[in-house]
Amino acid sequence: MIEAQAGPGAGEVEDLTASDLLALARGSKTAEDRAAAELLQVAARWADLHPPESIHSAASFAVAGCEHEEPIAGPGTPLVAEFCVAELGAVLGITSVSAKKLIGHALELRHRLPRLWSQVHAGRVPVWRARAVAEVTIHCTPALTREAAAFVDAQVVAVAGRIGPAQLDRLVAETIKRFDLATADPAADPEDGYLHVDPRHVTIHDQDVHFAGTVRLEAEVDLADGLDLHQALAHRAATLKALGSELPLDARRAKALGDLARTQTALALFQHGHTNRSDDGQDLPVAREVVLHAHVDATLSGDTTTFGPTGRLEEGQRLVLLDQLKSWCGDSRTKVTVKPVIDLNAEKSAPGYAIPDRIRDHITLRDRTCVFPWCGRPARGCDVDHVTEYDHDADAEGRPQPGPTHTDNLAALCRFHHRLKTHTAWHYRMTAPGVFEWTSPHGHRYRRDRSGTTALDPPDPGPPELGPPSIPSPRR
Template identity: 90%
Template sequence: MAFPIIERMIETLAGPGAGEVEDLTASDLLALARGSKTAEDRAAAELLQVAARWADLHPPESIHTAASFTVAGCEHEEPIAGPGTPLVAEFCVAELGTVLGITSGSAKKLIGHALELRHRLPRLWAQVHAGRVPAWRARAVAEVTIHSTPALTREAAAFVDAQVAAVAGKIGPAQLDRLVAETIKRHGLAGQDPAADPEDGYLHVDPRHVTIHDEDVHFAGTVRLEAEVDLADGLDLHQALAHRAATLKALGSQESLDARRAKALGDLARTQTALDLFQHGHTSGPDGQALPVAREVVLHAHVDATLSGDTTVFGSTGRLEEGQRLLLLDQLKSWCGDSRTKVTVKPVVDLNQPKAAPGYAIPDRIRELVVLRDRVCVFPWCGRPARGCDVDHVTEYDHDADAEGRPQPGPTHTDNLAALCRFHHRLKTHTAWRYAIIEPGIFEWTSPHGHRYRRDRDGTTALDPPGPGQGPPRIPSPRR
C-alpha cells in the first residue's frame, strides 16, 4: 500500500540539504517551514486512516481459527473507543506499534482515536482530512469523548461532534470539558432529569484528580505531578506548604522557596510527627517505644562500589530502577537521611554468571538476575519495569520431557529466560510473534508479518524489513 502524502512529506523534509538551506532567503525559509508543517499535518491525518484501516483488517472474527474454542489468556475482542465503534482483535495493536516505533499502549490509543473520530465524530474526521483541523487537535477531542464518565452514547458524541466541528476544532481543554459536561446533562447520562437542574451542568462532572507522572523521571531525580482539588482543599494545601516552607527556612534551609514547598509536600506524605521528633533528636516516644518508620517508599538503587582496605567506596553515580534514570549518590544519601528510613543492602548479583534450576518454577535468585539484566520488558519498544513483569521461558518448557525420557528443550536457565510484561507474554504465547536470545540480554523478535527487531539494553533497533512477497508465518496452536 502506498501513502503518497507521507512520501511527499519525506521529500519536502529531505528537500534542500544543509548547505542549500543556508543559501535560502528568509521568504524561502518561511515557505519551506509552511510546506513542511502542511506535509506533517497531512501525514498525521493519513496515519489516522491507516490506523482505522488496520482495525478493519483485525475484527474479532479474525481471532478465531477453524475450531472455535476459548483458551485462558488467549486473545480477545477489545473495545478501545466509545460505544458504537467496532471491536478489534486485542493483539493487533502490537505489530502496528512496532513498525511505528511506539509502545503497544500508544498504538492502542492511536487506533482508538481513529475509530472514535471515524465512527462517532465524523464531522471532525472530515475536517481533519480536509486539512482544516490538525490531527493532534482532533485526537485530543477523541481522547475526552472516549474516556468521559459517564460514557457518552453515540447520540451524545454526535452532539459534541457538531459543536466542535462548528468552530473547526478550535476549542481548548476547559471549553471541551464544559461542552462534555453540558452534553451529559442534556442527554441525562448521569441519571438526572436534564430539565430538573437549573445549575450549570459542569457541576455534574467531577474533575478532581491527582496524577503523578512517575514514568517520566527528570535526571535530577524529580517527577511531575498535577492535581485538581476542591477550592477549600487547595487553599488549605497552599497554607500548609507556605507554613512548612517558612519553617524550613527558619531552621536554616538555604533552598529556594519552590524547592522548600516541594519538600514540604513530601513531608505531608510521611508521618509528620515522627519526622519532626527525629529531626529534633528524638528516636522514641515518652514511654520509650521506638517511633514508627516515617518513610516507607521502596526504591531499587544500584550503585557501583569497590573495597579499599576495610572501607567501601561508592561511585558518585548509579541507576534508579524506578523511572530507569541516573541516580546521584548525594541524592540517595539525602533521601535516606531525611527521615527514619529503613535501608536494605542486598548481595551483589553477578550478571555474567548463568544460573539454572530444575523444573519449571523460577526461584527468586534466578528471577532477580533476569530482572537486573533485562531492566524492562524485552518486547520491542516496551518500557514496563522488569520487576513487575513475568519471567518467560523463551523456548517453551516441555512438561512431559522428563517423564518421556527426552532432553528438556526449554530449561529454567538464565540463557532461556526473559522479562515480559503480562500483555506481551500473552502475545508471545498465543500469536505468531517469536523471539530468540542472541546472547544474554540481547533478543531478536520476528513479527507475524516478518518484521524483525533487536532489543538490548540500549533499546530497540528495527532490522531488515520482510522481503517482497514474504507473507506472514503460520499461526501455531496456543501453547502453554
C-alpha cells in the same frame, strides 16, 4: 496517498533566502499534517482488518488469558482483536499502549466524530487537536452515546476545531445535561446531581525526571482542600526555616509536601498498629511503603569502598545522584537494605519449572524492562518467561528438556506481551545474554537489548532527508 518530494539538501538550505525558508517551513508542516492524517486512516483500516473474528486465526483455543474482544473507543465503534495493536506499534516504533490509543482515536473520529474526521482529512483541523477531542469523548464519564458524541462533533466543527481543554470540558458537561446521561442524586447536589465533568485529579509525571532527580506534580482539587493544603505547606515551610533550613521558599514547600505524605503514612501505621482494621473492625486501606531500587557503581581499594557520583533507579529507569541517596537514607524513617552484587555473567539454572528468587533477580537486573520491542514496563513487575517453552512431560517421558529454567532461556515480559507471545504467531529467541530477536506475524524483525529496540528489516528509503546541519563559515 502522500507524494514524497525531495527537499533541498543541507548545502542548498544555506543558500535560501528568508522568504524561501518560510515557504519551506510551511511546506514541511503541511506534509507533516498530511502524513499524520494518513496515519489515522492506516490505523482505522488496520482495525478493519482485525475484527474479533480474526482472533481465531491467531489463537483458535479458548484458554484463560488468551486474546479477547477489546473495546478501545466509545459506544458504537467496532471492536478490535486485542493483540493486533502490538504489530502496528512495533512498525511505528511506539509502545503497544500508544498503538492502542492511536487506533482508538482513529475509530472514535471515523465512527462517532465524522465531521471532525472529514475536517482533518481536508486539512482544516490538525490531527493532534482532533485526537485530543477523541480522547475526551472516549473516556468521558458517564459514557457519551452516539447521539451525544454527534452533538459534540457538530459543536467542535462549528469552530473549525479551535477548542481548548476548558471549552471542551464545558461542552461535554453541556452534552451530558442535554442528553440526560447522568444519574442525578439530589442529596449529593440539589442543583444538578452529577451533571458535570469532575476535573479533580492528581498527576505525578514520574516518567519525566529532571537531572536533579525531581518530578513535576500537577493537581486540581476542591477549593477547601486546596486552601488547607496551602496552609499546611506554608506552616511546614516556615517550620523548616525556623529549624535552620537555608532553602528557598519554593524548595521548602516542595519538601514540606513530601514530609506531609510520609507523616500521614507513619500516622496511619501508628494509629492502627500496622494492621488494616479500624477500631470498629472495618477494613482500611493499608498504608504503603515506597520502595526504590537503586544501583550504584563502586570500586574497592583495599578496605575502602568508593561509590560513583551517580547511580540508576529501576523505577522509571532514571538517573539518581549519590547525594540524593544519602539524603534519603539519612531520614530516620527510611529502611535501607543492601543486597549482594549479582554477577550477570554467571549463568544460573534450577531444576523444574518454578523460578527461584535468585534467578528472578538475575533476569530483572539483566533485562531491566519487558523485552518486547519498544516496551518500557519495569522488569521487576513483569513475568519471567521461558523463551523456549518448558515441556512438563519431558522428564516423565525420558526426553531432554527443550526449555530449561536457565538464565539463557528466561526473559522478562509484561503480562500483555507474555500473553501475546503465548497465544499468537509472535516469537523470539535469545541471541546473547539479554539480547533478543523478535519476529512478528508479518515477518518484521526487531532486536531488543539493554540499549533499546532496533528494527532489523531493510529500512524504507523514503524521501531524501536534509542531513546533519553543516558548520557555518566564520564571518570575515
